[in-house]
Amino acid sequence: MASSQKRISKELAEVTTNPPEGIHVSLVDESNVHNWNIVMDGPEGSPYAGGKFKLLLVLPNDYPFKPPKINFKTRIWHPNVTFDEHGSMCIGILKPEAWKPSSKILSVLTATQQLLVEPVPDDAVETSAAEKFKNNRAQFNKEAQEYTKKYAK
Amino acid sequence: MPSPRHPLGDHSLPYTVHTELDSDDEVSLDTDTITDGDNITASPSSRGLHKSRPPTFNLNLRHTVDLRAITYNGTVDENLVCPICRCPFVDPVLTDCDHVFCRPCIDDALSESQLCPIDRLPLSSDAVSRAPKMIFNQLDALKAKCPCCGVVLARSMLESHLEKYCLEAVVRCPGAECVKLVKRKISGEDCLHYPMVCPDCKETHDEIDMEAHRENSCNERLKACEHCSAEILRCKEEQHEGECPDVVQPCKWAEYGCQDEAKRKDLPLHADECSYKAMGQMAETLKKEIRSLRSEVRTMNETHHLQERRIKFLEGGQRASDRPLDMMDLSLANLPESTGADALESGHEYLLSLLEAQQGRLSQLSAEVSDFQAKSTMMLFNETLPIKNELAELRSTQQVTCMHVRWLMRFRMQENQRRFGGGPGATSNGGSDGGSSSDLSMGRRLSDSLTRDIITKL
Ligand SMILES: [Zn+2]
Ligand SMILES: [Zn+2]
Ligand SMILES: [Zn+2]
Ligand SMILES: [Zn+2]
Ligand SMILES: [Zn+2]
Ligand SMILES: [Zn+2]
Numbered sequence A: 001m002a003s004s005q006k007r008i009s010k011e012l013a014e015v016t017t018n019p020p021e022g023i024h025v026s027l028v029d030e031s032n033v034h035n036w037n038i039v040m041d042g043p044e045g046s047p048y049a050g051g052k053f054k055l056l057l058v059l060p061n062d063y064p065f066k067p068p069k070i071n072f073k074t075r076i077w078h079p080n081v082t083f084d085e086h087g088s089m090c091i092g093i094l095k096p097e098a099w100k101p102s103s104k105i106l107s108v109l110t111a112t113q114q115l116l117v118e119p120v121p122d123d124a125v126e127t128s129a130a131e132k133f134k135n136n137r138a139q140f141n142k143e144a145q146e147y148t149k150k151y152a153k
Numbered sequence B: 001m002p003s004p005r006h007p008l009g010d011h012s013l014p015y016t017v018h019t020e021l022d023s024d025d026e027v028s029l030d031t032d033t034i035t036d037g038d039n040i041t042a043s044p045s046s047r048g049l050h051k052s053r054p055p056t057f058n059l060n061l062r063h064t065v066d067l068r069a070i071t072y073n074g075t076v077d078e079n080l081v082c083p084i085c086r087c088p089f090v091d092p093v094l095t096d097c098d099h100v101f102c103r104p105c106i107d108d109a110l111s112e113s114q115l116c117p118i119d120r121l122p123l124s125s126d127a128v129s130r131a132p133k134m135i136f137n138q139l140d141a142l143k144a145k146c147p148c149c150g151v152v153l154a155r156s157m158l159e160s161h162l163e164k165y166c167l168e169a170v171v172r173c174p175g176a177e178c179v180k181l182v183k184r185k186i187s188g189e190d191c192l193h194y195p196m197v198c199p200d201c202k203e204t205h206d207e208i209d210m211e212a213h214r215e216n217s218c219n220e221r222l223k224a225c226e227h228c229s230a231e232i233l234r235c236k237e238e239q240h241e242g243e244c245p246d247v248v249q250p251c252k253w254a255e256y257g258c259q260d261e262a263k264r265k266d267l268p269l270h271a272d273e274c275s276y277k278a279m280g281q282m283a284e285t286l287k288k289e290i291r292s293l294r295s296e297v298r299t300m301n302e303t304h305h306l307q308e309r310r311i312k313f314l315e316g317g318q319r320a321s322d323r324p325l326d327m328m329d330l331s332l333a334n335l336p337e338s339t340g341a342d343a344l345e346s347g348h349e350y351l352l353s354l355l356e357a358q359q360g361r362l363s364q365l366s367a368e369v370s371d372f373q374a375k376s377t378m379m380l381f382n383e384t385l386p387i388k389n390e391l392a393e394l395r396s397t398q399q400v401t402c403m404h405v406r407w408l409m410r411f412r413m414q415e416n417q418r419r420f421g422g423g424p425g426a427t428s429n430g431g432s433d434g435g436s437s438s439d440l441s442m443g444r445r446l447s448d449s450l451t452r453d454i455i456t457k458l
């Protein structure tokens, strides 16, 4: 769908010329605007600070009518991200029943950043992390920091 | 070359193409159609090298502008940008939930899910209507860049610009037989889609591409200048000749007698010490002087002619105004004759004077009209005055008569009553056709009708 490519190109230009702080965007393959490489700095004030997290953003052919998919390529210990090689993330605005075609990729990226600062344990996919986050915040922070040092250097 | 008209032959197909070889080996093309008397014949190509093909009748290439692909000058107001395609709206529509989208965008969105793409409220395609005119106006005013020539103009003008004016836009080749496309700026010329041999490399290219070939892609396009040995384009050789620093040229005072020659780059040096320099410069100044004097004389001559014409016209106008003013002589045709043909030439002044003359006549006429009006009013007044007096006199006489009649009637009635001892309503008035009544108020009315009778008789 040509009009979807045009919109994606516009959003890409917007994000690359005026990138949000701590987010760097590039294309996996210059000839395909549907796959984006994201490098996200761990936000200050979170246990992920100091880490660099790689993400893969895939825009479906019927974008913006269908939501983009976003996965952590760098392992991250977080209540809302699976702690495995998929790094599947659970975030509200990307759920099919909540997605609005008027939402921009930029807001998806900033929402992801926000999720690192404020996990949502009630909507968790990584239950052990959620448990610790709720009951033993200090232990959670310590472990998350350790994993960040281990994987996200 | 005139086309040999074909006798009606094989017309089993709507378009039949006959190809035949002439004695001079040119291919002539004759195309007939038999679509109900609608007979279109393509004229044969003068170059005769185009292959036979079914004629095309869609002569104009449609430029449907993709408004989403064009670039805009400056930033576009975010309120005019579609939240789905992120471009300024194309054919905008308004939803019942007060959101604006491009029509194609919302159609796509609704075919995915029947929800508003912004607030996710249920939305059906019936709840979508044309956006307010104001939005269309704002969009029409957006400054868009022409995708072909880059000129910036209002978005609403873009389509007609591309269809009619853009010099870089692609149109059909003007050649009657040619199906190729050319840029509009060269479409005024003949078809240039015929093969030519490049004079440099002997390759064959279409004439239309030849210039670009010789300038950019020809293998033999460059040569060393025989004077300065710089590399130059073969097709620009003559142009270079005119500016090559090593070409030998005569001194610039040659016409005043200097025999010296030098390379172009050395000429300024020679010019400084040339023995004809003083004379040449003098001659140049004199020439300039003469030229300016001549042009001065020319302008003075012109003003002189103009003034002469004006004088002639004014004289003509004088003659015209000397003539007695005829009340019926208002037609324009009468004036030019009297002023003479020469005066006709001094355009504006002539018309102006004509206007003035007509205005003079008009004011005279209106003065006369008001004069006449005053006179007739006086006359009327004078005539009606005696009538009015007479009328007043008559009225007073009539009143007197009325009184008399009333008095007489009452007198008669009283006499009658006295005489017959009073049966009311038993009398009738002799000599009158009015109604009868003995009672007093009736009597009064009777007397009124009697007076009217008297007046009419008077
Ligand atoms: Zn809405
Ligand atoms: Zn749109
Ligand atoms: Zn143009
Ligand atoms: Zn042509
Ligand atoms: Zn060539
Ligand atoms: Zn040269």
Ligand SMILES: [Zn+2]
Residues within 6 Å of the ligand: B251, B252, B253, B254, B258, B259, B260, B270, B271, B274, B275, B276
């Ligand atoms: Zn000289």
